[in-house]
Structure formats: structure tokens, C-alpha cells
Amino acid sequence: MNKALHTEFQKAHRRHDLWICLAVPLAAAIWSASAMPRGADELANAYSALLYSLPVLNTVLMPLAMAVLASRLWDVEVKGCTVKLLYTLQTRRSLFAAKAVFGAGEILLMVLLELAATALLGYIQHYTEAFPAAQLAYLGVCTYGVNLMLFFSELLLMLVFSNPMPALCVAIVGTLLGLFSAFMPRLVSYFVPWGYYVPLGCYEVAVWNEAEHTVLYGMTRYNWGLLGFTMLLAALLFAAAWQLIRNKEV
Amino acid sequence: MQTVIETKALCKQYGSRMAVDHVELHVPQGCVYGFIGPNGAGKSTTMKMLLGLIHPTAGQVTLLGQTLNEKNRLALLRQTGSMIESPAGYLHLTAQENLEIVADLKDIPYKDIARVLDIVHLTQDKNRRVGQYSLGMKQRLGIAMALLGSPKLLILDEPTNGLDPAGIQEMRTLIQSMPAATGATVLISSHLLGEMEQMVEQVGIIDHGHMLFEGPLSQLQRHSRGDVAVRLLNPAKAAPVLRANGLPAGDSCTVTLPPLQDALLADLVQKLADSGAGVVEVTPHTKSLEEIFLSLTGTEAAHHE
Amino acid sequence: MLKRCIRAENRKLHTSPIWLLFLILPLISAGYGTFNYLQNLEILTDGWYSLWTQHTLFYSLLFFPALVSAYAAYLWRLEHMGHNWNLIMAAPVPPFTLFLAKLFVVVKLMCFTQVFVYLLYLVCGRLFAGFPGWPPAETLVFMLRGLVGGLAVAALQLLLAMLVRSFAVPVFLGLVGGIAGMLLAAKGYALLWPYCLMQQGMNSNRSEDMLAGRLPLFFLACGVWLLVIGLTARLLLEKRDVKA
Numbered sequence: 001m002n003k004a005l006h007t008e009f010q011k012a013h014r015r016h017d018l019w020i021c022l023a024v025p026l027a028a029a030i031w032s033a034s035a036m037p038r039g040a041d042e043l044a045n046a047y048s049a050l051l052y053s054l055p056v057l058n059t060v061l062m063p064l065a066m067a068v069l070a071s072r073l074w075d076v077e078v079k080g081c082t083v084k085l086l087y088t089l090q091t092r093r094s095l096f097a098a099k100a101v102f103g104a105g106e107i108l109l110m111v112l113l114e115l116a117a118t119a120l121l122g123y124i125q126h127y128t129e130a131f132p133a134a135q136l137a138y139l140g141v142c143t144y145g146v147n148l149m150l151f152f153s154e155l156l157l158m159l160v161f162s163n164p165m166p167a168l169c170v171a172i173v174g175t176l177l178g179l180f181s182a183f184m185p186r187l188v189s190y191f192v193p194w195g196y197y198v199p200l201g202c203y204e205v206a207v208w209n210e211a212e213h214t215v216l217y218g219m220t221r222y223n224w225g226l227l228g229f230t231m232l233l234a235a236l237l238f239a240a241a242w243q244l245i246r247n248k249e250v
Numbered sequence: 251m252q253t254v255i256e257t258k259a260l261c262k263q264y265g266s267r268m269a270v271d272h273v274e275l276h277v278p279q280g281c282v283y284g285f286i287g288p289n290g291a292g293k294s295t296t297m298k299m300l301l302g303l304i305h306p307t308a309g310q311v312t313l314l315g316q317t318l319n320e321k322n323r324l325a326l327l328r329q330t331g332s333m334i335e336s337p338a339g340y341l342h343l344t345a346q347e348n349l350e351i352v353a354d355l356k357d358i359p360y361k362d363i364a365r366v367l368d369i370v371h372l373t374q375d376k377n378r379r380v381g382q383y384s385l386g387m388k389q390r391l392g393i394a395m396a397l398l399g400s401p402k403l404l405i406l407d408e409p410t411n412g413l414d415p416a417g418i419q420e421m422r423t424l425i426q427s428m429p430a431a432t433g434a435t436v437l438i439s440s441h442l443l444g445e446m447e448q449m450v451e452q453v454g455i456i457d458h459g460h461m462l463f464e465g466p467l468s469q470l471q472r473h474s475r476g477d478v479a480v481r482l483l484n485p486a487k488a489a490p491v492l493r494a495n496g497l498p499a500g501d502s503c504t505v506t507l508p509p510l511q512d513a514l515l516a517d518l519v520q521k522l523a524d525s526g527a528g529v530v531e532v533t534p535h536t537k538s539l540e541e542i543f544l545s546l547t548g549t550e551a552a553h554h555e
Numbered sequence: 556m557l558k559r560c561i562r563a564e565n566r567k568l569h570t571s572p573i574w575l576l577f578l579i580l581p582l583i584s585a586g587y588g589t590f591n592y593l594q595n596l597e598i599l600t601d602g603w604y605s606l607w608t609q610h611t612l613f614y615s616l617l618f619f620p621a622l623v624s625a626y627a628a629y630l631w632r633l634e635h636m637g638h639n640w641n642l643i644m645a646a647p648v649p650p651f652t653l654f655l656a657k658l659f660v661v662v663k664l665m666c667f668t669q670v671f672v673y674l675l676y677l678v679c680g681r682l683f684a685g686f687p688g689w690p691p692a693e694t695l696v697f698m699l700r701g702l703v704g705g706l707a708v709a710a711l712q713l714l715l716a717m718l719v720r721s722f723a724v725p726v727f728l729g730l731v732g733g734i735a736g737m738l739l740a741a742k743g744y745a746l747l748w749p750y751c752l753m754q755q756g757m758n759s760n761r762s763e764d765m766l767a768g769r770l771p772l773f774f775l776a777c778g779v780w781l782l783v784i785g786l787t788a789r790l791l792l793e794k795r796d797v798k799a
Contacts, residue, residue, distance in 0.1 A: 007351045014342050020727065027731055034738045060617060064730050068723040075721070076340060080380075085338035085395065088301050088327045089355040164722040165629060169576050172621045172726070176580060179613060180587035249304045 004090055004098035012102070017072055021106050024065045025113035028057045033121055041214065046127040048217035050118060051135055052203035058114075058143055059178045059197045063150050067171035069106055070154035071164035073099055078162045084250045096245045100238065103155070107147045115140045135202055138222055142200040145230045149193060150174070152237035159244045196230055199223060252279045252315070254403055254435040255300060260309035262295050262459075269295045271459035272309070277437055277452065280429045284450030284467075285439040288547060292459040293439040294335055297407050300437075301332055314402065328356060331401035333409060337392030341381035345372055345391050348380055349398060358399040366394040369424065385412035393421070404428065404436045410445060422449045443543045457547040473542050476535035478507040478515060483528030491518075491525045556648055560656030564630070568660065573629050577668045580622055584614040585675035589683045603680060603690035607697065610676050611759035615701060617733045620708055620750055624729025626664060627712040628722045630657045635720045650792035654713065654785075661709045666702060673698045697758045700766070700773070704752030707780040708732075711749050714788050746776040749784075 157167040178195025206218030255277035262270040370390040489499035588610035599605035715725040736750030745751040
């Protein structure tokens with residue numbers, strides 16, 4: 001297993017996927033930063049505002065980023081015709097495990113960078129609200145969970161078609177559905193896994209003063225049920241992808 | 251002599267088509283075995299089953315004395331080098347990096363890489379990306395991957411594809427020398443019998459999923475007995491003798507006899523000479539291996555239709 | 556010459572399921588737009604104009620660039636695979652014609668999509684929103700302007716897909732470009748970034764015409780971007796060595 005993971009690192013050499021892991025948090029940070037809070041009342045509310053909007057940003061950015069990571073991870077084998085060779089050198093289990101661990105690692109890096117960027121943004125822009133460590137950690141876990149689920153769904157598509165196009169197209173459609181479901185009644189969003197970032201978020205608009213354009217955010221309960229369901233979906237998709245690798249005839 | 255590869259009633263069915271139909275292979279240790287058949291005959295499918303890449307519909311494979319199963323597959327493959335169909339390689343990495351990946355997976359020290367690169371003459375290009383390689387170079391890299399770790403068994407699917415004439419000659423020399431140099435057994439497939447003739451000792455001929463022939467090359471060559479042309483000075487006198495032996499007669503000075511066993515031929519020539527026909531020349535036509543191959547596969551195809 | 560190239564491109568696309576995307580995305584976008592309009596009738600009081608913004612907001616901001624980039628990436632993937640670069644560059648046509656042919660094919664599909672978006676807008680407006688009569692002719696102008704703005708995105712994505720051999724990366728860059736466009740437009744730099752041009756033309760943010768009085772400038776921006784991208788593509792195609 002260690003050996004298999006080591007070879008995944010060797011294959012990643014010059015593939016520049018690390019840039020994707022950097023680009024997503026960077027885009028999210030720039031996006032967040034562009035809505036810079038002004039005035040004392042907004043600064044006092046700034047982390048809440050940020051953590052309220054991050055799930056929506058993730059809904060736009062993450063599905064496609066997951067499709068990119070998953071498709072590139074397998075596309076390298078498709079392009080090089082290396083699957084046959086690898087199956088004579090290592091167990092299918094170790095190949096799949098290495099791919100899964102490598103992908104999960106890339107996603108973890110992406111999520112951690114995004115969290116770090118959030119904290120940094122608060123520091124630079126001098127937010128006066130108390131640092132919501134627990135909420136940030138919860139957001140990280142939720143983002144990671146949904147990311148993993150989408151990653152394995154895209155990996156599955158990539159394995160079935162040996163072509164990145166279907167995975168990418170599904171990701172684009174999924175992003176659109178996810179984004180729309182964010183603005184639909186809560187019940188609708190439960191049927192759109194690409195948009196789970198939003199119903200998993202733990203902030204809501206409590207008071208919206210239309211005249212003065214001020215928003216007060218409130219906290220909702222952590223959505224453990226949906227997080228559990230997300231993990232279950234991720235596990236199912238993981239198992240499906242593993243079955244596909246195990247039974248694939250090359 | 252131990253058998254390194256043995257298959258028993260190996261079958262692979264795709265839908266209703268039998269891609270491989272009860273194939274029995276016997277590859278003796280320390281030889282170069284040529285696995286020959288036209289395109290689509292079932293060579294690659296058979297080789298993939300030998301490596302456990304695809305599962306046989308029926309039958310079994312024995313490698314290096316052990317029946318191949320999921321448990322011992324990788325242990326057996328660790329002593330095997332292979333290249334199936336198109337050569338593999340990560341296009342964004344260099345040859346050296348590609349070989350490092352294979353070496354890691356085979357658990358072989360990196361110092362062996364220099365040796366195999368040297369064998370396939372890629373040492374100078376080892377730091378170029380494989381994406382920039384020509385087809386022949388990719389092919390050679392594929393062979394280098396197979397050679398890494400000095401395996402006891404080499405399974406090469408059409409390894410001379412895409413090589414230039416000099417490359418083909420080199421590959422032949424290399425493969426021919428493998429058994430003596432490293433004690434390896436080589437199974438090599440091709441759709442060209444001509445290029446195999448010069449490097450293999452054993453051959454198996456496959457067509458439409460059936461094995462048509464398996465044995466030493468010399469035995470195949472014995473099939474090469476062809477027609478015998480006899481030139482006579484006096485064909486009229488020969489006619490009764492020929493008719494008596496059930497052979498067609500004419501007034502041409504050259505009579506073509508079907509393939510005959512040596513003793514029968516000697517007897518017939520004696521009789522012709524005695525009849526006063528004046529035997530001037532007896533010329534046996536030997537079939538080229540290509541013709542044998544075509545006649546073997548041709549009959550089989552006719553037999554199937 | 557160009558005609559033959561376009562015919563060749565069309566043939567390559569035969570039986571490719573990618574056009575499905577062009578059908579599905581506007582449908583989802585229209586469905587959501589209508590739903591959202593009906594949910595927020597008290598805020599959205601401009602009738603046909605309000606429905607237009609709801610229909611086209613996300614579409615022109617984010618999904619149009621992603622859509623076009625997927626299509627452009629697909630067109631070039633055909634050439635990146637195997638040794639097709641050698642084949643097309645050795646064909647007896649100027650290399651830049653190939654680029655133009657691909658642009659033409661993308662634009663053709665874009666036209667269909669725009670018309671489809673507009674038809675859905677009409678149907679939803681009459682059927683679900685229950686508007687009497689027909690939308691103001693201005694919305695038709697918005698749609699056509701969106702097409703002009705989209706040209707720059709199509710050209711830029713074709714250029715990116717030509718340079719990046721991976722299918723996924725240019726698509727991702729298209730999305731990032733769209734997001735950047737959204738942020739830049741909010742700051743008022745819309746005409747300086749090609750990904751903004753589509754949404755500016757479509758007028759998808761508000762009811763009043765964002766380009767009122769700036770229309771020549773808009774067309775100038777579209778023209779300049781197209782020219783810059785086209786020239787870059789031409790230079791790269793003609794000067795760079797073919798890597799198959």
C-alpha cells in the first residue's frame with residue numbers, strides 16, 4: 001500500500017494538480033474578500049457572513065474541482081495505456097486504495113487551505129466578531145464529506161467511460177442544480193447532492209432589513225443527519241468505484 | 251524439460267463469440283516460443299488470461315508449475331515481465347521516471363534501470379518525456395519495463411510492432427539471446443511467421459480461437475514437403491506407369507507429383523526410369539513457412555464455414 | 556476553404572452526446588428562473604424584465620462559460636487524442652482556418668442555445684408567469700447582444716483548450732473566468748474582461764439597460780478581445796512546432 005501510494009506521488013510529478021488544490025481556495029478567498037465588510041456593525045458580523053456565504057461558493061466551485069481531480073487521476077492511466085501493466089504489477093486493491101487515498105489527500109489539502117484562507121481573511125480585515133472555531137471546523141468536515149462523495153461519483157463516471165467528458169458534464173449540470181437548490185425550499189435541496197454544502201451550513205439569515213440593507217445572521221443546529229447521509233453516499237460510491245476497478249476486464 | 255506455461259482447455263467467450271476456444275499451450279523452459287496467428291485470432295486474449303488480466307470462461311492456466319489464481323497471481327507475475335498490445339507509459343513523465351514507478355511496484359532497486367535502458371538503447375533519451383517518444387521508442391520502453399528485474403518468464407505481444415528494420419533485427423537478437431543470457435523463457439506473439447522463423451524454437455499457431463499446431467519449429471517445417479516436379483525426356487513411355495500408380499499423365503515433359511514420402515518417391519522414380527521415360531530432373535518444391543501457415547489457417551477457416 | 560473545414564468539424568461531432576448539455580442547462584436554468592420569479596413576486600415587479608433576469612442571471616454568469624468551455628475542450632480533445640495533430644496540421648489548409656472552423660461550430664451551437672433560452676423564456680412567461688402579450692422587443696436585443704458577447708468567451712476557451720491538453724483543466728478555468736467576471740463586473744470593470752461581456756450583453760443583472768449609452772464601447776470591447784485572441788491563436792498555430 002505504501003509503495004502504491006508512493007507511485008501515485010511519482011505519477012503526480014509534473015501533472016500540476018497541486019495548482020487545482022490551490023486555485024479553489026484562492027478563488028474562494030478572492031470571492032469572499034471582494035465582499036469586504038464595511039462599518040462596525042458589519043465587522044461584528046463578518047465571520048457569520050463569511051461562513052454563511054462559503055457553502056454557496058463551495059457549491060459553485062467544488063463539484064467541478066472534484067471532477068477535475070478525479071478525472072485527471074484516472075485519465076493518466078487511460079492516456080498511457082498503463083492499466084494492463086499495473087494490473088500485472090500490483091493488486092487492484094492497492095491501486096484503488098492508492099488512488100482513493102491520494103485523491104482524499106488532495107481534497108483535504110484543498111479544504112484545509114480554504115479554512116486557513118477564511119481565518120486569514122478575518123485577521124487581515126480585522127473582523128471584530130469572536131472567531132467561530134467550532135463552526136469553522138464543522139464547515140470543514142461538511143465540505144470534506146460532500147467533496148469526497150462528489151469525488152467518488154466523478155471517479156466512478158471516469159472509470160465507466162474512460163473519458164473525462166461525462167464526468168465534467170455531470171459536474172457542470174450538478175453545479176447548476178446545486179446552486180439553484182440552494183435558493184429553493186430546504187426540502188428540494190435534500191434531493192440534490194451537488195448542493196449539499198448549503199443545507200449542511202450552520203448559519204442562516206435571521207433578520208434582513210431591506211431598507212437599510214443590513215443582515216443579521218443566526219446559527220442553526222448542526223445538520224448531523226444530512227452529514228451522515230452524505231458519508232453514506234460517499235461510502236456507497238466508493239464501494240461502487242472499487243467494484244468497478246476490481247471487476248474491470250482490461 | 252519443465253513446462254513454464256501450460257494451459258488446459260482455456261476458453262474465453264465474449265457474448266456468443268468464442269475468442270479463445272479450448273487452447274492448450276505448452277511452453278517448455280528456456281525456449282523462445284512463437285505464438286502465431288492472424289490479427290484477431292485470440293493471441294492477445296490468451297496472453298491476457300496468462301497474466302490474469304481477464305478471467306477465463308473455462309479452463310486453467312499453470313505458470314512456473316503453479317496453477318494461476320487470485321492469491322498467487324502477483325507472486326507469479328513478479329517473476330514475469332510482460333507487454334500486451336500497445337506499450338504502456340505515463341506520457342508526462344520521462345522514461346527514467348516511468349521505469350522508477352515500475353521498479354517500485356516490482357520491488358527492484360533502481361540500479362537495474364540503467365541496465366534495461368542500455369539493452370533497449372534508450373539511455374540517451376531517458377530524460378525525455380515519453381509523450382515526445384516515437385512509437386518505436388515507446389515500444390522499446392515497454393520492453394525495458396518487461397525486462398526490469400530479470401524475470402524468469404517474458405510475455406511479449408507483438409513486440410516488433412512499430413520498430414524500424416534495424417530495431418526489428420536488434421529485437422530478434424535480443425529475444426533469441428534471452429534464454430542463454432538470463433535463463434528466461436520467452437513467449438512472443440506475432441502475426442508474421444517470417445520474422446518468427448529466425449528466433450523461435452517452439453511455435454503455436456492459433457486461428458479463430460483454435461490451436462492449429464503446436465510443436466518445435468522443425469516439426470512445422472516437416473509440413474513443408476511440397477509437390478515434386480519430374481522432368482522426363484519421353485513422357486509417352488511414362489504414362490502407363492503413372493496411371494498404374496493413380497497419377498494423372500499427359501504429354502508434357504514436366505510431370506508434377508503430389509507430396510510423397512521419400513520411399514514412395516524413390517520407388518516411383520525407379521519405375522519411371524525402368525520404363526525408359528528418361529528421368530532427367532527430380533525437383534522437390536518446399537513450401538515456405540508462410541505458405542504452411544496460410545494453408546493451416548486457410549483449411550481451418552474453410553472447415554469452419 | 557473554411558467551408559470544407561467546417562464540414563469536417565461537423566462530421567467529427569457526429570453522434571457525440573455533448574449537445575445534450577446545451578439542452579439540459581437552459582432547461583434547468585429556465586425552470587429555476589420561473590420558480591424563483593413566482594416565489595418573489597413582491598420584489599420582482601418588472602414583469603417580463605424581472606423574469607428575464609431570473610432566467611439568465613446564473614446562466615450567463617457561470618454556466619455559459621462552463622458550457623462553452625466543455626464544448627471547446629471536446630472539440631480540441633479530438634485532435635489531442637492519438638496523432639491527430641499531425642493529421643490536421645498536414646491537411647492542405649492554413650492552420651488558422653482550423654481554429655476558425657472550430658469557432659464557427661461552437662458559435663453555431665451557441666446560437667441554438669441562445670434561441671432555445673429565449674424560447675423557454677417566452678413559454679415560461681406566457682404559460683407559468685401568466686403575462687399578457689409578448690415581452691418587450693428589448694429582450695430580443697439583449698439575447699442577440701449576449702451572443703456577440705459570447706463570441707469572445709468561445710474564442711478564448713478554444714484557445715485555452717488548444718493549449719492545454721487536458722480536457723478538465725480548461726473547463727475549470729472557464730468556470731473560474733466566469734467567477735472572476737462576476738466580481739469584476741461588480742466593480743465596474745466589465746468591459747475589460749472577456750468573461751463579462753456575455754452577461755453585460757444579456758443584461759441579466761437588473762431591469763434597466765446596463766449598457767445604455769455604452770453600446771459602442773461594448774461592441775468595441777467584443778471586437779478587441781476577439782481580435783487579440785484570434786491573433787494569438789493564429790500566431791501560436793503558425794509558429795509553434797506540432798506536438799502530436
